[in-house]
Structure formats: C-alpha cells, structure tokens
Amino acid sequence: MSVTLTGPAVSPHADSAGLRTAFAVATGVSLLPFALALAGHPVGSGWTAFAIAFVPFVVFAMLYIWATYRDTHPGIKNDDITRGHFTGRRTAGVLLGVVLTGLYTVLYFQGEWLQPVFALTDPLSQLLRDRPADQWFLYGFLYTLAVLIMGARMFWRYRHNRYQLFRTASVMFFQLGFAFLLPAFLLAMQQPEFYFTYFWPLKPDYLYPSYWAWLWQQPGGVGAFMLMFGVAASFVLTPILTFYFGKRWYCSWVCGCGGLAETAGDPFRHLSSKKYAAWRFERWSIHSVLVIITALTIWLWVGEGEAVQTGKKWYGYAVGMVLSGIVGVGFYPLLGSRVWCRFFCPMAAILGIGQRFFSRFRITTNGDQCMACGNCSAYCEMGIDVRAYAMQGKNIVRASCVGCGICSAVCPRGVLKLENGKTYADRYDGAQNPLATLLRSLKNP
C-alpha cells in the first residue's frame, strides 16, 4: 500500500488572479463618470466632480497593479505577454489602438467635443494655472497621470533592477515637474508657457523666428532666458551629454514622449518590428523628418511669404499631430511603444547620429555566453536585433538605441551591459575615426 501525498493545496497564483480580475473590473467601472459627463450628466461639480472622476480610477488601477505583482518574486515577469488580450495583438489590443487613435484625432481636430470632460479638471487648472481648463490641460493631466500610474507599475515590476528604478523615477520627475507643473505655474505667473524638457527640433518653435520675437518681448527677461536656454539645450547641452552618456540621457531619462513609452508603453515594447526591412525604412524616414525640419527652420529665417507659413502649418499637422500623437501613441498596441521615436522623431535622429559616431556609450556583450534565445531582441522597443550582435560577441552601437536597459534586464544569461566607456574609439571597427565612418555610412548605408 502506498502513501498518498499532496503538496500545497492551491495553485500559487489563484488568489491574486481573483483580485486582479476584481480590480480590473473596478477600474473599468471607474470610467463611468467620464461617460456620464460626456452624455451631459456630470456627477457633482467643482472638486467633487474632479474627485469622483479621478480618485476611484487611480485607486483601482494602482490596486490592480499591486495585485499583479504582490506575490511575485523580484525578477523578470513576462509571463503570458505574447498571449495577452492587449499585448498579444488580439482583438482587445486592436480595439485599444482604435480608441487611442480616435481620442488623439478628436483632441487635435475636434477638441471642443471634450468640453464636458476637460471641465472636470477645471478646479485643478484654476489652482495651478489660474485659468479655466481646456483640452490641452486635460491632455497634459491625463498624460502625466499615465506616466505616474504606469511608472508605479515599473517600480513594482522591476524592483530588482536599480537601473530601471532610477530611470523610471527620472521620467516621472521630469514629466510631473517640468512638463506639467512648471509650465502651469509659469502661466499662473503671467509668463510664457515653456517646456524646459523639450528642445528643437522636437519642439521646432524654439528656433522659429516668430517665437523668438514673441519671447524677446516678454517683460522681465524671462522670455530672453528661455530663448537662450532653448538654443543652448539644442547646441551645447545635447552634444555634450550625448557624448558622455549616449542618447539615453534624453530619450529614456528626460523626454516626455520617451517617458510615456517607458511607462504606459512598457507592456507593448515587444511589438516593435525586428525585421531588417523595418530598419531600412527607419533610416530613411527618421532622417527625412530631420532634413525637412532643418530646411523649414532655415527657410523661416531667410524666407517670407505664404509658402513657408503653409509649410510650417503642414509640418505641425503631419509631424506634430499625426506622427507623434495619432500614430505614435495610438499604435502602441500594434507596433510597440516607440513608433514615433524610432521612425519619425527628429530629435532622436540628431541624438542618434551623436550616439553612433561621437559617444562613449555602448552595450557590451559578455563573451560567448549568448544562447540566442531572442529575449533581448523581442523586448527591444526600438526593434534592434540585439541578439544578432550578442551572438557574435560584438558591442551594440546603434543610432536608435535609447538605452532603456531592458535587453540587459531580460537576458537570462547576463550577456548585456549598458556602459559609458572611457573613450568613444574602442566601440567598433571604425569608431576611432567617426567622421570618416559617418561619411562612409552615408555613401553605402
């Protein structure tokens, strides 16, 4: 007669799974006040309406995240991502993409439709900016909220990885402080709304003559300071920091677009295309946008008339709205979190040229330890085939790398490390002579 013996009675995740479902449903239900407001029946008014609209949503979303990670051991937690409803390019993901692109389209082109919703944020806008809310305030508020909530998720998810913790804290800080509170505060102080974390050419206005003229006229010298900061940021700060740290100092530590991608976009990072064809397209598209905005900026300084103004307007529509917003964020669940950054952002193009040819940054490979599993490539939001380099034991020095560090985090064999070397010259064959290498790469890309 043999003994019957059973192990722990419940499967390890059972209770968390129940909690997660409950909180997911509650988060969904918390969207009700927005629907009611849109339907013309806002719940309460003033701060009450604000609290009813946002507090339950934030609380339940945070509880959902807590339930997701509460009984996990610190480490990489990518279970079920390729099959997830939202993360596996399934129906829910496609619907989310449709909703996001729809919201961006409304925001840019029919913002007044959102009046009942931005009215909910009115008390906050009054408090921070001393003026009523508009769709842009609502947008900035939701954007910041997304970065903060999903940033908290990053804290739980990567609690074993200090690089991720520091980097996430940094993007949360810059989004909240420099992209949300400070511009609002400037408005309240009757000063120009200025974003100290956006530079030309990502924010092309900063080098437009008309914007300069306007800044220059601002009383008290604040505008003049902003003008000079904008120039210095693009032409002094950017090259120096990129030389020492690579493009990551901006793209995954400071930038707001990057901040959203690194927090709200994290569940979708694996959806970026790793195909060589995508890389070829990327090199054309991103540098084209850079050439266009450079030409347009110069044209604005030297030329006058209707044509150049039309050019400026169309650049604003096509790049500022369609590519960075509608496609850039709306396509998260379809093409990954960095569509804008990878294919179109002219700032990323400049930083990328710096990183590729004039920087000490590289990702090093740990000898021959790679076993080609593909985690690094799959989770690269910029679609770099990291594995192709790792298999050969080569350093990864790519213009597009934003230094998020996730390849290094997910590698089960500890093969990858982001590093700032002591020199730029030892990174790859030809690195000693960056100008010649740059010219050669232009001749045969």
Add this chain to the structure above:
Amino acid sequence: MFGRKTGGRHVVIIGNGIAGVTTARAVRARDKKCRITLISGESLHFFSRPALMYIYMGHLTERNTRPFEEWFWKKTRIERLQAWVKFIDVDAKRVDFAGDTASLTYDQLVIATGSKPNKFGWPGQDLERVQGMCTLQDLANLEAISDDIEHGVIVGGGLIGVELAEMLHSRGKRVTMLAREKNYWDNALPEAEAALVGRVIRKGGIDLRLATELDRIEDDGEGRACAVHTKDGERLPCQFVGLTAGVSPNLSALEGSKIPTGRGVLCDFSLRTQVPDVYAAGDCVEFVTPEGERNVVEQLWYTGEMHGEVLGRVMCGEEAVYDRGIWFNSAKFLDLEWHTYGEVPPAGRETPDHQMLLWQPDDADLAFRLVLKQGRLVGVNSMGIRYRHKVCERWIADGLGAEQVLERLPEGNFDPEFYRRYEPAIVRAFREQLR
C-alpha cells in the same frame, strides 16, 4: 581536399540546430560555390532550443526564437529541407528519408542530430502524458494537455528539470520535482551553491524532493499516467510526468549505417568520424580521447557552436582542432542567474590542492566563489552577480594569485549600472579566509 576552387560539391547536414547551422555558415564563408543542404525533421527553421521554455511561458513567440530571417537563407544559399533521415548509405554516399522525400546524395555529410532525453527503463515511461522537454514537438504535446494538468511531477534535477518546473508553475500548476541528489544538481555545483539553488526553487513555490528516486509511473487504465511512485513508497497523483534526467546523443539517423558509434558518433578532435567524408558536430558527438581518459560528450549550446566553427574549417581543407579552452557556462534558476568560469569542483570532488573561497550573505540569494589551485586562480562561480567572461578567462589563463584577483575584482563585475556592488564585502571576506 576540397579547396575554394573545387566548387560543386554537395554538403549535406543532418540537423539544423546550432551545430549544423554554424557548420553550414562556416563552410559557406570559405566556399562560395558548394551546395549546402540543411535537414531536420523537427522544423524547417533554425531556432534557439534553450528558448523553448519562453515560448510556453508566453515571453516569446516561436518566431522570436529564430535568429535569422528568411532572407538570410537565400543570401547564404543554404537550402533547407524538412524530413526525417531514415538511413545513411556511406558506400553510395546517399541519405534516405522517411515518407516520400527523395533521397539525396552527398559529397560530404555532417551528422548534427543533437540529443534525446534519457530514459532509464522506468515502468510506465512510455505512457501518454510522460515526456521530455527537448523539442518543438514536446512543447506542442505539453501545450495540448496543459489545461488538464493540475499537478505535474518532474523527474530529474538538472537544468532542463528546473526550466520545466518553472514553465508549469508559470501557468499556475502545482509542481513536484524529484531529484536523486542530496542537493539540487550537486554533481555539477559545489555544495553551498547547490543548497542555495534548492532554496530558491522551493521559495519559488516548487515542491523539490531531494534524495528521492522514481520507482514507477502508474497507468490510469487508459494508457495515461495518473501517478508517480517513488522508491520510498510515496504515491504522487499527477496528470503529467516530465522526464529530465539528462540527455544522450540522438543516433536515430544512423541506425543500420556503417558509421561507428558508442554513446555518440565517434569522432577525432577535428570532428571527423571513422568514415571518410562523414563528420559530426554538437550534442551527438563523442570525442575519442587518447587512451585512459573517458570519452567526452558535450551537450551545450556553446560547445555545439564551437564544434561547428572548427568543422567548417576542417571541411574546407584547413587544419583545425577543437579545443574547449577555459570552461564556461551559465544558466538561470527561476530568478537566480549563474555564471561559471574555469574549474569549479562540484560537491565532494574537491582535492586537497583546491582552495575554495566562498562569500555568501545571510540576507540575499547570492554566492560568489573563487577556486585556487596551488595559490593560482582556476575557477570562478557566481550566483546572482554577473561576471565578465573575458576578464575571468584572462585571470585564469594568467594564473593570477589570490591577492592579484582581489585587487582586480571590480573589473570583473558585469551587473547593470547602479546595482549594489558587493566587491568590497567579498574582498574583505576573502582576505579573512586567506589569513
């Protein structure tokens, strides 16, 4: 021999794993003209076998595990064929297939057929729901019955065993792991590290039973496994049994052929078999060592790749001899990473010559070990801290003394930026131990 100019020869490679693919690429790099055919019954596509677990856990798609896109095969003109080899006629230089795939003739043949899971004649080992975890087919079988599994029992405490345990656990299954050893995998790890891994596995929610052996697998009356009986007389009801008690060379393609085999395909250190124009590489190779020593079988991704590189040169007329160099390996046990370099004697196999320095904090799942022989560094073992392969290799090759290594230790650290650095504590502990 075949040189660059001969051209036209047909290189047939059985097995499209890392060994076969590396061989094909190495031949192509030296010979632009020859025809290369890469055969596998398992899949048309080259994929990373160690990544199988990530497909099941939903970290990766099957496509993610393929290192090369389709254009790569066109560009390198490596032809691929999905079929099972049934017979090799070395006199006619011909390969026959199961089914109606037409036979192929070759000028040079490479056997790179990998390995298959060990079975030790346990009663019930061929029942349904009993399987290894080595192939895409194994993965598909497991996927097909996954919904019915509530409790899985894994027999064998090696690397694949812990991976299979993690896989099942990730889907919320209860997992019991039976290992013969006193400590987890202590025939490869020193005692402290083996004990640490055991603790990590248990903490991860897996019921690890050490010093426990499988007696038989019980049939539910319909040809399916329903319970495992251990030699201690325990009965563990389950819906799945994973057999992960090691692997051995897969020689199914060689049945009835004149290619000499032992445990594996017998080869010299240039990967030549005892039949002209027939070579082998990867997991299926058994190196015939000079008298006295036990023949070597290596079943690693890394060694398969190195075999392929040497063999490609040999097949193109170069003098090349396989040399494993300074040993290295790595793995991950749930969330604990392991790197090892050089010679680290497993539990019970230290000699009086070995001096072992071990650092193990009380409050974290970490361990760092240096092994010295006659005062010179011969091995590094690191759990939970990443260490640089090439740096450790150089220290070992240069035979650094203990103090020299301790001075250089921070150079070896490969953890991401901002991680806590343990080197000061390690150096302090080791200086103490050296005194």
